Amino acid sequence: MDITTGFIVIGVIHGVLYFFDNFFKTCAHYPYLKFLEGTGFQISFLSIKWKTKAFNRVIIRWGNSRPRFLHLWFTLGLYASLLLLPVSVLLLLYSFIQNVFVSAEGGVIIEPVVPGVNLPVSELGYYSLTLVLCSIVHELGHALAAVLENVNLIDTGANIFYILPVAYVSLSTEKFSSLNRKNVLKILCAGIWHNLVLTLFAFLLFQALPFIFSSFYHVNKGITIANIAKHSPLLGSKGLSVGDTVYRVNDCDINDENKWYSCLQSLEGPKPAFCIESDVVHSLDESIPLKHLENGNLDCCDKEKSKNICFEYLDSADGVLELPSHACLPGRSVVEKSTNFCSADPHACPNGFYCFRPILANGTNLFKIICEDKNVIYLGLASDIYRTVEVSSYIPNIFFNSTVLPDVVTKFVKYTAVISLGLAIVNVIPFIYMDGQHIADVLGLILLRKRCGKSGARIITVIITWFFTFILVIQCLLTILKVLL
Template identity: 20%
Template sequence: MRVNRARRNGAARLPLRASPPPLINRVTAAVNAISCWYCDLKIYALNEPLFRFGRKHASIFKLWFSIGTGFGLAALVGVTSILIWQLFISSDTRLTNLFGSLLFGFSPSSRISLSDAGYLFISTLVSVSVHEFGHAIALASEGIQLEYIAVFLAVLFPGALVAFDHDLLLALPRLTSLRVYCAGIWHNAVFCAVCGLLLFLQPVILSPFYIHAESPLVLDVASPLSEFLSPGDAIVSLDGAGIHDVQDWMDMTALLDKKILQNSSDFHYFKGFGSVDSRKGYCVPNALLEDAKNVQLAKNQSVCPYDFTAFVKIHCFDPSKSVSVVDEDGGLGRRENELCLNTKDIVNLEKCDGGGKVMRNGSRCMCSEDESCLSPVQFPGLMWVEITYSRPYSTECLQFKSSSLDSNTSDAVEQTCGGTFVFVGDVISMAHSVQLTEYRPRWGFILGKYIPNKLEKSLICTFHVSLALVLLNSLPVYFLDGESILEVAISHFTSLSSRKRRKVHQICVVGGTFISVLAFLRILFINVF
């Protein structure tokens, strides 16, 4: 993003070094500039309203921007020190990634989709406008009339600028110049705080229209869950654990993936064909087992028809242990207690997961005499998980709920409004294939379910971009606010001669620009290569 502005025809554009302008007559009229890589739109209608507003509340704004001056000076010292420490002292890549995310507004290694680019474009335009609005109000409060306000597009990056008579600013005290130069950084910092507060209060603000953190709502779903879920469905539980928000969904899938990795680290797991999680069993009627076929095991893979999964019959087991399925032949084998069953026939059966109806030699069996306890065989990267969902906005569900007032019909409502299915595969990929929101509309407004998610994304993106503007403009780099802040600060807080001040300023800005370029190259190198 281009936040630097140059001088032209004696009219100054922030940020600008506090040096005398060239002796050229100032041209008050300007036309919109258009080229193959740059175009802008100059706005004159806001000059008088902003000037009157700034002069009317001048005393309040001077106090406001005096606080911003302290923040700007602290940011100049703090950000520069952190950049030097991160570049020459610290070798922690996590800190480098964090600093890079803050500077760029996003992680340089992340892939940006077309919709993300739209959020970034609008957030940049809003954040830069807030930045320049701070400069404009600070100038007006000091009695300096604006020439114009311009919104520009350089290559693909939006920006804004304010033009004014720089001679008037030079005639004022240096502390006044500091208030003007620090105003943009200060407004971006306050804007970050506002975005953060709105994000924190968003559930309260939207509570009259949305239910928050009850069950995450599906906004979009890609393979492999598109066969079962559709936009508007709500995820109720994952492997029996209740899911209330998006973080629960991600944490639970990470926990399940960690569990299968721990099982796969066992020696017997690799020597055999799979692992049986004894905490995940189903009481299958023996009549159903008579029609089932035995599993063919070859090259560490179960050979079952489509939509069928390998199960192992375990009569009684200790739920604290995991059973490994090992083929002693080491190549091709057939085990009598391993069967291929349809997952749709199994998922709604009663579970034998250690609740224990009968105790036999310290083990628990929940199944009756005419049932057998079977557990699915799991392989590395093939996790068996149950996902329970509901469809609260479907026509059938709404009609059934309106006609069912008896509390005894809750089970029927659950069956009508949703269901349970089994996913076998990589749970991490599965979790990221679903786009969820924590907000459910209180009424069945179809498009309403997208509003909270888009609002949240906009606030998060604007927060990061505005914070990036604070950090970038706090650096002593050419053409940024930090250059002007540093020059005026050296003049105001030191007693050096004019020649020495210029030399110190030049050394600091050249060094700051060089260090910043090195830091950015390091961040890009670490994230890209």
């Protein structure tokens, strides 16, 4: 099932639930109404809400267990969140300017996460689970800070907006509004603070995972092929297989997953050059008179009779052994026999070997993937490898033959750090219906009330909130459109 079909199915399920919910409520169907009342479910258009009082007692006990520590904890959270506010605003403005006025190839700093667009569908489960975890931690911060300030906790629960699960807590607005502004800010910033702490914890855990798993797996000694898509051009008897250990791609050494992707990215640029033995050139050369192609390249192979590749001799001016300036050679054979690369200038090759570079179409490259027990030769795009081959930084040892456990833990921790930081940034920015809106209201009253009056301060904060709401919405829409187009 592709992502579009999945979204349609989820939409149909929401529609069916919404129809029957209205139908049973219109008929005053008592068992159904009793079910909703007992379980705490509420169904609305493209939304399912669940609320309960079951966790109130536990949260109240936690909030009253160590009041002195929690007062210090949430005071630190207040200052940390207020420091994050200008940083987040500047990041948003920078990303907006970058997105609108600059054609940035490196991507923007703040962008929405959209399944099937910039989030692999296969990782939607990680995204959903970490979003639930981060929102629970966020709301727990609000709840504990509220209990500490004697604000009544009404209930807790969760909302599913189409496919996005989000936790929430309901507080007594009457008691909340009677607090002094500093304590109000503590409660408003508590969720952001908890997300920052969770981000730091997940980041440190992510850095420690290679050490933790090093007792059970080989780490920083290459990568393991974890999965290959069925349509991958690398799949086959002469290609890669699940479980292969890869140490190098061309002249780029690989010790972990990050290095694998950085090597592929670097190989999207200049074509690699190979040290080829002179006897191989003379014996396998099938070149014809040079032809100029429409793309500006030269070709020395007869494509109708041969699948060879035209190689350019980079040091042809030396006239060594009268090697031809261009040679039509079988790519797989010469690359397999080549033991060195000579892309850097000067082109250094062992004695008897000389530097040749394949002449290929834009984007296409010649890859020599060096594995533990074989070499894989691939002619194509680096993006094809990137999109269709999943790798792991963990190489199984004699006791473990699967990388599933460390890969799952690593992805979950990585998503937790990213999503939690994203929630902290979005929540602190003045945006309607988010914590930032209420933080801006309180800060506006503190900073502007004496000069502008209460109504003037509220007008200014409303303008600021709507301005940043507009900026953030446009930023998200432009980022999605650029990815789609």
